[in-house]
Amino acid sequence: METILTINNLTKKFGYLTAVKDLSFTINKGNVYGILGPNGSGKSTTLGIVLNVVNKTEGSFHWFDGNTTTHDALKKVGAIIERPNFYPYMSAYQNLKLVCKIKGVDYSKIDEKLEIVGLLDRKDHKFKTYSLGMKQRLAIASALLNDPEILILDEPTNGLDPQGIHQIRSLIKQIASQGTTILLASHLLDEVEKVCSHVVVLRKGVKLYSGPVEEMISSHGFFELKSNNHDELISLLETDTKFGNIKVENGLITAFLNEPMDATEFNNYMFKQGITLSHLVKRKESLEEQFLKLTDKLN
Known part of the structure; x- marks a missing residue:
């Protein structure tokens, strides 16, 4: 080149x-x-x-x-x-x-x-x-x-x-x-x-x-989640190595992925754990989120 x-x-x-x-x-x-x-x-x-x-x-x-x-x-x-x-x-x-x-x-x-x-x-x-x-x-x-x-x-x-x-x-x-x-x-x-x-x-x-x-911005992305089993869902996410950072804001749980996983696979996984989701959206991390991660390392 x-x-x-x-x-x-x-x-x-x-x-x-x-x-x-x-x-x-x-x-x-x-x-x-x-x-x-x-x-x-x-x-x-x-x-x-x-x-x-x-x-x-x-x-x-x-x-x-x-x-x-x-x-x-x-x-x-x-x-x-x-x-x-x-x-x-x-x-x-x-x-x-x-x-x-x-x-x-x-x-x-x-x-x-x-x-x-x-x-x-x-x-x-x-x-x-x-x-x-x-x-x-x-x-x-x-x-x-x-x-x-x-x-x-x-x-x-x-x-x-x-x-x-x-x-x-x-x-x-x-x-x-x-x-x-x-x-x-x-x-x-x-x-x-x-x-x-x-x-x-x-x-x-x-x-x-x-x-x-x-x-x-090629991270594995994250899920935005809501469930009636709120506390149980958070506890499960925090102990599973497939997930990294877990954030909760105004009842919305954001779970960052450590490995590839699509929404259907995640939904099935949760169902088997006895957790029903009322909200599930898969998103890609933006450049802004990656930029903040980079700059946080220097703080």
Whole structure:
């Protein structure tokens, strides 16, 4: 699999503060990667280092095969790491013409990219008339002008309304489906779960997990249960090694599984134990639950 970016033991210190600590991960072509973590976890610092706008303290990184200078590699990268910043009294088309001049890109790319982000019909409207979501989509069009191999986005849906968030997420999926690798930083678990194929989880600059999203949430899931034999059911679950953590809230019992088991099998098992269930739902653990488990280990 072709490698786009390799990060090895990267560390960044700002005085006494360690923003990124001994971070290593690899980004391969054709995937959507999320760097997930709360504010202050080192996401933006990591992006800044690989984009050559922040100096690293220790460690290394290299683009593509490692034989390309960072300066040349960045010509194949599209990035938005700050709020969209265009000339307010110029149209979208005029603003993108300036970007084309800077990047050495033919003007014919402008309409093509505006169409991708759904702004072709607004190309002659002034930037100041755009909503925040439209401004963000214009910034993505700008980052796509040089047909980058990887698109880097820092908190792409920050501050947007629900419709704007939906549009940006759909756009990210659409761009990825055309073969562009995407790396986005986000503090939103929901965003990473819906958009990304892979995730790097950071907390206080330390990597907690790196790999496919599916593997992170591939636990055996849990049952939500209710029964008239409430206490007996809890006692049975707590003494059975097939189950791990047992939680009770407002009469609803949540039993996490240590091994695979479907609802029918569980229901039969309970019936044989003389317990009748009035409520039985099998659920998968969400990324949020897995994230909380990971971060709890550091508390």
